[in-house]
Amino acid sequence: MIAPAAVHVRAPGKINLSLRVGAVGADGYHRLATVFQAVSLYEDVVAEAAEGISLSVTGRAAAEVPTDETNLAWRAAQLLADATGTGAGVHLRITKGVPTAGGMAGGSADAAAALLACDLLWGTGLAREELGELAAELGADVPFALTGQTAIGVGRGDVLTPALARGRFTWVLAMSDRGLSTPEVFRVWDEQNPAAAPVPEVEPELMHALVAGDPHGVARYLVNDLQPAAIELRPELQDVIDAFEASPSLAAIVSGSGPTVVGIAAGPGDAADVAESVRAAGVADEVLVVTGPSLGARLVEPVAAEVD
Structure with missing residues (x-):
């Protein structure tokens, strides 16, 4: 028997091309000015009818x-149910492609x-x-995972x-199997920057280049701006950046709160050479080539729910 229809949605991970951090605002959060780009590394979520809310996870980490x-995806389902008054339930099957606690907003994509x-x-x-x-309401990176592209x-x-x-x-991604805590990175940043600017800004030259x-x-x-704090917590990240600098990469930075390091290449051929060079340096657990910008959360295809 065919079970009720399920829905398959794919959402991208992100990198920060610029991340400027300012002082803490009245709401307790740091003021940020950032340029996001969604890249071709994805989280897949299949939602199928169920009693109550539950989820399962497969894939990377x-x-x-x-x-x-x-789990942020569970909280998202609960928030939507509360906001709309629906009594329906769901089982979420998450397949992870984005690093966990890697500075690429995989949980936000979920x-x-x-x-x-x-x-x-x-x-x-x-x-x-x-x-x-x-x-x-769920987190600062979740709206961008919905919209994708560059923002x-x-x-x-x-x-x-x-x-x-x-x-x-x-882009070439150098990923670590060990995540970094975003609150910890911001804590160290606060220690390093006791007199932060109240409202940071994005460089217009970056926007012109895009x-x-x-x-x-x-x-x-x-x-x-978070890179020095991430390196203080994880000194070996400097070795990763050095490996990019010794490759044909045009530049490399820590993505978000880390520990993923992203390098930009002049094109696909150069990216393959960058990836090979960084892999040979032995400074990352995994090295991938991705492209951007990518679409935000979108329907992939209707699927049938699993049945026992």
């Missing part, structure tokens, strides 16, 4: 991901995918803008303005 109500998948499964019919408002984020990083980026950019589709220009303006 699945054993490190909670499968209870502390939450964005869960919001869209549950909305489609339950027929709650929220507009994308309404889903975005719920996404912002400027201010406030906590959740107030988004789409940004034009022509062409495709090729519009021009110029990887060399983008490379000149890659910046991450």
Whole structure:
């Protein structure tokens, strides 16, 4: 017997091309100015009808991901149910492709995918803008996982303005099996920056380079204010950056709160050479080539729910 239809949604991981950090605001969060780009590394979430809310996780570092109500995707489903008053339940099957606690917002991608998948499964019919408002309640990176592409984020990083980026950019990711705690990175940043600027800004030159589709220009303006804090907590990250600098990479920085390090290449051929060089240096647990920008959370295909 065919079980009730399920919904498969895919959402991208992100990298931060620029991450400027300011002082803590009245809401207790740091003011940020960042440029996000979604890349071709994804989280897949299949939502199928069930009693109550539950989830299971497979894929990259699945054993490190909670499968209870502390999981951001579970919280997303619960938030949508509460906001719409639906009594429907869901089982979320998450397949992870983005590093866990890697500075690429894999958990946020799960939450964005869960919001869209549950909305489609339950027929709650929220507009994308309404889903975005719920996404912002879940975390600063969740709204971007919904929209994807390239965007400027201010406030906590959740107030988004789409940004034009022509062409495709090729990135090399050097990933670690050990994650970094974002709160810990910000704690160290606070110690390193006792007199932070109240409202940071994104460099206009970076935006010009994105519009021009110029990887060399983008490379000149890659910046991450959290990088020194991440390196203090994980000194071996400097070895990863050094390995990129010894390769054909145009530039490399820590992504977000780390520990993933991203390098930009002039094109796909150079990216393969960069990846080979970084792998040979033995400084990362995994090295991948990805491209950006990528679409945000989107329906992949209707699927049948699993039955015993």
